[in-house]
Structure formats: C-alpha cells, structure tokens
Amino acid sequence: MRAVYEKLIKNITENGAYKASIINVSDIPFEPDLRKACESNQCGNYGKSWTCPPDVGDIYELIERAKKYKYALVYQTVSLLEDSYDFEGMQAGLKHHDVITDQIAKSANQEIKTPILQLSAGGCRICDICAKKNDKPCRYPDKALASLEAYGIFVAKMAEKAGMKYINGVGTVTYFGALLFN
Numbered sequence: 001m002r003a004v005y006e007k008l009i010k011n012i013t014e015n016g017a018y019k020a021s022i023i024n025v026s027d028i029p030f031e032p033d034l035r036k037a038c039e040s041n042q043c044g045n046y047g048k049s050w051t052c053p054p055d056v057g058d059i060y061e062l063i064e065r066a067k068k069y070k071y072a073l074v075y076q077t078v079s080l081l082e083d084s085y086d087f088e089g090m091q092a093g094l095k096h097h098d099v100i101t102d103q104i105a106k107s108a109n110q111e112i113k114t115p116i117l118q119l120s121a122g123g124c125r126i127c128d129i130c131a132k133k134n135d136k137p138c139r140y141p142d143k144a145l146a147s148l149e150a151y152g153i154f155v156a157k158m159a160e161k162a163g164m165k166y167i168n169g170v171g172t173v174t175y176f177g178a179l180l181f182n
Contacts, residue, residue: 022071028158049132069181073179074159076164079093116179126139
C-alpha cells in the first residue's frame, strides 16, 4: 500500500501541487467553532451554495463523516502574486488549485479502491452559478466539493501536521485540499 501512496504523492507533485503528504485523519484538528466564520458570511456564499453552510450539513455530522476515514492525502498549491492586493493573481491561483484538485480526484479513483471524501479550498466552483441560487438541486452531486473549513478542519494546524507551511512567503497565495480515504 505504501507504494500506492508514494505514487499518488509523486503524481500530484509532478502535476503542479507544491507539496503533498499523507497523514492520519485522527491527527487532523477539527474545530466546530470554525463554522462561525461561515455564518458571518465573510465569503458571501453562506446559504448560496449546496456545499457551503448551512446546506452542506450539520458541523458535527460532517466531522463524524470525515473521521470515518483513516488517511488524508493533504496537498497544497502555491501561486505567485504581484503584490498583496493582486486579486486577479489570487483567482488565477485558485483556478490552478481547482485543476490540481480535479487531477487528484482522477488519480485517486484509479489508485484507491475504497470510497473517498475530497475537500478543497473554499466552496465548490464546478458550476459558474450554483443551482442553489435558483432553488434547483445540485447538478453534479458526486463531483461537488465542500471546503475543508465547512467540515470544521483547522487548515493551518492540519498543514503543520502534514509538514507544510500555511503561508509560503510574501508575494504568494497558498491553497489546501485533502482527499480522505481508507
């Protein structure tokens, strides 16, 4: 099984992830109070996306769902910015992260023969406009991605557990994702 993990990590880093590591889900720090940031609607998606609170589900149920997995493949992408106000650069970095996340899902489906739970940075961006905004069901429920934070994962502490920096220096933006599996 170790060879499968090493192959996944190698594939991910060769295809654009800055770093990747496998940790035990039991080492992931879950903080239910992180949901309060979602409830304050800092990102503007509260109640407007099927994969964001409150529609993604009860925080305690999501944490329990995540804890049913044994391992987490934690990965990060790092993109360069012109300056700390480079919003376009941040968005481009997020698009790059989404491409890597999609590649990871494809690789994992070939290598890991057990169910997976993939979580990423921010809310789902598979559709340009979430069906939730038009009171319609999710168009792609088996592809939709919830965020790490929606599951109560304290990302900065998870990064530390995975041997990664949460912030990778001035002039960069870092995004995280995790693929949970058994």
